[in-house]
Amino acid sequence: MTLNSSGFGWISLTTDYGRSDAFAAALHGVIARTAPTVRVIDVTHEVRPGDVTRGAAVLAQTVPYLPESVHVAVVDPGVGTARRAIALGTPSGLLVGPDNGLLMAAADALGGITDAIELTNAAWHGERVSATFHGRDIFAPVASRLSLGAPLSDAGDAVAVGDLVRLPPPIVTRGEGYLEAEVLTVDRFGNVQLAATADDLARLGTHVTVGGMRAVRTTTFGEAPPGSLIVFGDSAGHAAVAINGGRAVVALGLEPGDVIRVATL
Amino acid sequence: MTLNSSGFGWISLTTDYGRSDAFAAALHGVIARTAPTVRVIDVTHEVRPGDVTRGAAVLAQTVPYLPESVHVAVVDPGVGTARRAIALGTPSGLLVGPDNGLLMAAADALGGITDAIELTNAAWHGERVSATFHGRDIFAPVASRLSLGAPLSDAGDAVAVGDLVRLPPPIVTRGEGYLEAEVLTVDRFGNVQLAATADDLARLGTHVTVGGMRAVRTTTFGEAPPGSLIVFGDSAGHAAVAINGGRAVVALGLEPGDVIRVATL
Amino acid sequence: MTLNSSGFGWISLTTDYGRSDAFAAALHGVIARTAPTVRVIDVTHEVRPGDVTRGAAVLAQTVPYLPESVHVAVVDPGVGTARRAIALGTPSGLLVGPDNGLLMAAADALGGITDAIELTNAAWHGERVSATFHGRDIFAPVASRLSLGAPLSDAGDAVAVGDLVRLPPPIVTRGEGYLEAEVLTVDRFGNVQLAATADDLARLGTHVTVGGMRAVRTTTFGEAPPGSLIVFGDSAGHAAVAINGGRAVVALGLEPGDVIRVATL
Numbered sequence: 001m002t003l004n005s006s007g008f009g010w011i012s013l014t015t016d017y018g019r020s021d022a023f024a025a026a027l028h029g030v031i032a033r034t035a036p037t038v039r040v041i042d043v044t045h046e047v048r049p050g051d052v053t054r055g056a057a058v059l060a061q062t063v064p065y066l067p068e069s070v071h072v073a074v075v076d077p078g079v080g081t082a083r084r085a086i087a088l089g090t091p092s093g094l095l096v097g098p099d100n101g102l103l104m105a106a107a108d109a110l111g112g113i114t115d116a117i118e119l120t121n122a123a124w125h126g127e128r129v130s131a132t133f134h135g136r137d138i139f140a141p142v143a144s145r146l147s148l149g150a151p152l153s154d155a156g157d158a159v160a161v162g163d164l165v166r167l168p169p170p171i172v173t174r175g176e177g178y179l180e181a182e183v184l185t186v187d188r189f190g191n192v193q194l195a196a197t198a199d200d201l202a203r204l205g206t207h208v209t210v211g212g213m214r215a216v217r218t219t220t221f222g223e224a225p226p227g228s229l230i231v232f233g234d235s236a237g238h239a240a241v242a243i244n245g246g247r248a249v250v251a252l253g254l255e256p257g258d259v260i261r262v263a264t265l
Numbered sequence: 266m267t268l269n270s271s272g273f274g275w276i277s278l279t280t281d282y283g284r285s286d287a288f289a290a291a292l293h294g295v296i297a298r299t300a301p302t303v304r305v306i307d308v309t310h311e312v313r314p315g316d317v318t319r320g321a322a323v324l325a326q327t328v329p330y331l332p333e334s335v336h337v338a339v340v341d342p343g344v345g346t347a348r349r350a351i352a353l354g355t356p357s358g359l360l361v362g363p364d365n366g367l368l369m370a371a372a373d374a375l376g377g378i379t380d381a382i383e384l385t386n387a388a389w390h391g392e393r394v395s396a397t398f399h400g401r402d403i404f405a406p407v408a409s410r411l412s413l414g415a416p417l418s419d420a421g422d423a424v425a426v427g428d429l430v431r432l433p434p435p436i437v438t439r440g441e442g443y444l445e446a447e448v449l450t451v452d453r454f455g456n457v458q459l460a461a462t463a464d465d466l467a468r469l470g471t472h473v474t475v476g477g478m479r480a481v482r483t484t485t486f487g488e489a490p491p492g493s494l495i496v497f498g499d500s501a502g503h504a505a506v507a508i509n510g511g512r513a514v515v516a517l518g519l520e521p522g523d524v525i526r527v528a529t530l
Numbered sequence: 531m532t533l534n535s536s537g538f539g540w541i542s543l544t545t546d547y548g549r550s551d552a553f554a555a556a557l558h559g560v561i562a563r564t565a566p567t568v569r570v571i572d573v574t575h576e577v578r579p580g581d582v583t584r585g586a587a588v589l590a591q592t593v594p595y596l597p598e599s600v601h602v603a604v605v606d607p608g609v610g611t612a613r614r615a616i617a618l619g620t621p622s623g624l625l626v627g628p629d630n631g632l633l634m635a636a637a638d639a640l641g642g643i644t645d646a647i648e649l650t651n652a653a654w655h656g657e658r659v660s661a662t663f664h665g666r667d668i669f670a671p672v673a674s675r676l677s678l679g680a681p682l683s684d685a686g687d688a689v690a691v692g693d694l695v696r697l698p699p700p701i702v703t704r705g706e707g708y709l710e711a712e713v714l715t716v717d718r719f720g721n722v723q724l725a726a727t728a729d730d731l732a733r734l735g736t737h738v739t740v741g742g743m744r745a746v747r748t749t750t751f752g753e754a755p756p757g758s759l760i761v762f763g764d765s766a767g768h769a770a771v772a773i774n775g776g777r778a779v780v781a782l783g784l785e786p787g788d789v790i791r792v793a794t795l
Contacts, residue, residue: 010297012290018718019284019549020576022592025542028571029596032540036597041293046285049719050775062287065401066294067301077775080750131750133765136595188283189314220345220396235398245315245342275562277555284549306558311550327552330666331559332566453548454579485610485661500663510580510607 009147010069011040014059015135016047017074026136027072030126034144041066043073050077052102053167054256057184060105061236063093070143071106072135073097080131085138086159089115089152096143098134099159101167113161120156170195171259177204178263181239183256190247192254193240196262198233205264210241211252214265221245231262274412275334276305279324280400281312282339291401292337295391299409306331308338315342317367318432319521322449325370326501328358335408336371337400338362345396350403351429352411352420354380359417361408363399364424366432378426385421435460436524442469443528446504448521455512457519458505461527463498470529475506476517479530486510496527539677540599541570544589545665546577547604556666557602560656564674571596573603580607582632583697584786587714590635591766593623600673601636602665603627610661615668616689619645619682626673628664629689631697643691650686700725701789707734708793711769713786720777722784723770726792728763735794740771741782744795751775761792 011031017023024045031040043062047055055075063071076083076098084099091111095103099118107113119125119138124145126137142155170182172195181196206217208231215229224230226245234240239262241248254260276296282288289310296305308327312320320340328336341348341363349364356376360368364383372378384390384403389410391402407420435447437460446461471482473496480494489495491510499505504527506513519525541561547553554575561570573592577585585605593601606613606628614629621641625633629648637643649655649668654675656667672685700712702725711726736747738761745759754760756775764770769792771778784790 012294014287016718018576019572019574021715021717022544022573022588023717025571025573025592026595029542029592032569032571032597033595039297041290041297042284043287043290044284046283058287062290062294065291065298067297078752081752130765131762136765185286187286187288188281222343222346232396235395235401277559279552304562306555306562307549308552308555309549311548323552327555327559330556330563332562450551452551452553453546487608487611497661500660500666 009038010067011035011038011143011147012043012063012066012069012071013040013045014043014047014055014071014073015045015075016049016051016055017045017135019045023133023135026133027140030136030140031144031147034141035147038144038147041069047075051075052077052100054185056102056105056167059102060109063106063109068093070094070096070147072139072143073102073106074135074139075102076100076134079134084159085119085134086164087117087119087142087146087152087155088113094146094152096139096146099165101165104164104166113164115152116159116161116164117152118156118159121154124155172196172200174200174203178261179204179239180259180261183254183258183260184238185256186249186254189242190249191234191240191242192248192252192260193234193236193238194260194262196239198237198239201231201233201239201262204262207265208262209265210262211254211260213251215241274303275332276300276303276408276412277308277328277331277334277336278305278310279308279312279320279336279338280310280340281314281316281320282310282400284310288398288400291398292405295401295405296409296412299406300413303409303412306334312340316340317342317365319450321367321370321432324367325374328371328374333358335359335361335412337404337408338367338371339400339404340367341365341399344399349424350384350399351424352382352384352407352417353378354417359408359411361404361411364430366430369429369431378429380417381424381426381429382417383421383424386419389420437461437465439465443526444469444504445524445526448519448523448525449503450521451514451519454507455514456499456505456507457513457517457525458499458501458503459525459527461504463502463504466496466498466504466527469527472530473527474530475527476519476525478516480506539568540597541565541568541673541677542573542593542596542599542601543570543575544573544577544585544601544603545575545605546579546581546585547575547665549575553663553665556663557670560666560670561674561677564671565677568674568677571599577605581605582607582630584715586632586635586697589632590639593636593639598623600624600626600677602669602673603632603636604665604669605632606630606664609664614689615649615664616694617647617649617672617676617682617685618643624676624682626669626676629695631695634694634696643694645682646689646691646694647682648686648689651684654685702726702730704730704733708791709734709769710789710791713784713788713790714768715786716779716784719772720779721764721770721772722778722782722790723764723766723768724790724792726769728767728769731761731763731769731792734792737795738792739795740792741784741790743781745771
């Protein structure tokens with residue numbers, strides 16, 4: 001992959017750092033010092049602390065809409081332990097972060113892994129590497145160099161793709177007239193996104209039950225009366241549950257990781 | 266209006282998307298892919314979900330301080346229904362968003378509407394338009410093209426300005442020695458901004474009552490003793506109520522939309 | 531100091547404005563209008579309202595990782611009163627904000643104050659200066675001019691460094707086998723940062739008590755069993771307390787300003 005042959009490029013950041021501390025700003029600063037012409041898009045810094053599954057989902061669903069980038073993701077409860085720091089090549093961008101499963105769904109969304117490198121080249125790291133802030137001291141410095149066009153293979157030693165850590169796949173069961181699916185994420189509006197796809201949903205009837213409650217399969221919020229439960233294919237292509245003008249997550253009493261049944265009525 | 270004759274420009278974003286999901290990031294990404302030289306200012310993504318009135322106020326009060334821009338605003342509970350998607354021309358910038366009243370106060374602040382277009386030109390939209398995320402699939406793509414200098418009239422069909430949706434004007438009643446005004450917004454510091462203006466306030470005495478409580482008319486927080494209630498002309502030219510070192514919104518027990526009386530003592 | 535001889539530069543922003551209002555966006559806008567080539571890094575806008583001590587700490591710990599910049603900081607409960615507005619020169623950047631102690635630790639981190647100027651040159655301010663929003667009307671306009679290379683001495687009148695307001699130094703007491711230190715900040719993960727340094731901690735044994743609870747001195751979170759209390763040198767070089775997978779601030783019941791004892795067991 002030739003990224004930045006013109007010396008211009010993008011880095012995206014996905015972390016659980018929040019914005020009340022200046023951890024995210026330190027990443028911006030390190031990038032600005034090393035690669036001042038590169039521009040940065042904050043995917044989000046509000047992943048729940050340590051929630052690798054959530055970080056993986058939000059990144060994978062966003063990368064298709066970002067420019068070709070070096071995507072840095074840091075949700076890293078194992079920072080400073082033996083977990084590897086890695087960079088992955090794909091047909092349409094690079095990924096940099098911990099080897100804890102965080103990057104894998106995004107790599108799939110970008111066309112699959114073409115190269116995997118452990119970040120063992122200490123010359124690319126910050127001058128002093130702390131034990132607790134590898135985002136600032138390893139991932140951002142490495143991403144900056146990559147964004148300027150340095151070859152991925154110079155970042156360290158090759159790793160076999162099969163040796164990379166993967167998260168367990170989310171639960172989805174498809175049956176005659178029903179599906180059972182894990183809750184993947186809940187968004188700001190209280191809409192509940194399932195691991196099942198919009199296509200899975202299309203196999204069901206127009207009138208369904210969701211977690212035992214009656215719902216209508218529709219395409220958007222406003223098609224149902226205010227307060228009614230709807231199931232629909234969301235903007236990321238997933239099956240989702242919402243309430244027109246309300247918060248489905250409250251009505252259903254769910255959280256990420258729970259499994260819910262949607263069945264034709 | 267000639268925007269970006271030099272090929273450089275700005276887009277501003279005002280939404281209720283929050284930052285814990287990556288909806289705002291998707292807008293940044295779509296803009297970066299279509300108009301990589303354009304720079305983006307986030308006005309806020311923390312409008313309360315669906316609060317069109319708040320979104321309209323915060324945008325209108327901010328645009329005077331932004332560079333000439335394409336201002337995208339998305340507080341859009343009717344997404345995917347028959348509500349129109351529009352772009353508005355003004356003497357000093359463009360506005361893009363839903364036709365639900367959100368853009369109108371900002372258009373006034375920018376000098377009034379010179380052109381109104383319904384975004385019917387599907388060639389300017391994303392490849393696949395979801396039913397629930399028009400920010401990503403319609404508004405950001407259209408704004409990107411406009412920021413690069415594409416003519417507003419190419420975005421779709423002209424709409425009569427009189428046919429655009431307007432929010433009801435906020436309540437302001439001016440009497441002899443008093444005013445009654447709707448609470449427009451409450452800021453992070455608990456300061457309460459009224460729909461009345463600083464000039465309205467100047468007609469009252471120095472000692473007033475606000476919602477039945479004694480207050481002093483002053484110019485800044487620190488002029489009154491800690492804990493005392495003050496009324497003042499705020500940085501947007503509105504009448505406002507604050508407590509030096511405290512939260513007026515708590516003392517007064519108000520929220521946006523409530524009406525409060527300020528009277529000379 | 532020659533900043534921006536090439537006409538390119540950076541401004542950083544540290545405030546207590548939050549992001550639910552558009553105060554931070556107004557700063558971005560003012561900068562974009564005056565200095566459109568300059569780029570902006572948001573350190574944080576989530577300093578607790580009026581918490582000058584916290585603002586000073588987060589800025590000082592971040593500036594070493596930012597590019598050479600004009601750093602604007604506004605945590606300013608005395609806005610509009612007689613407190614001075616100032617700009618400080620240092621060997622590696624400029625600082626702009628209120629003279630209430632907010633900028634001093636950052637100035638130390640940048641190599642010490644070489645010049646101190648009161649921002650009395652009204653020609654550099656906004657057209658209308660409000661009594662309550664000097665970030666928009668004074669600090670951002672002044673920072674924009676400085677970022678474009680205008681001389682610091684043109685911003686106003688020189689102030690003696692000894693006359694600048696300083697915050698009281700945080701409490702740190704070092705004894706035989708123990709230290710007592712003020713809690714400086716608590717981060718998003720519930721980790722408690724002390725005013726003592728990592729070196730102070732290194733003088734103690736491996737097994738210690740922290741606020742009466744048993745803890746282990748280690749280098750990173752994952753070295754201790756989940757749920758155990760650890761003390762460590764954090765990424766800013768401070769002594770800190772954490773719980774592997776938990777929130778030390780909750781276990782210890784502390785808040786910034788409290789003093790805690792760490793002692794060899």
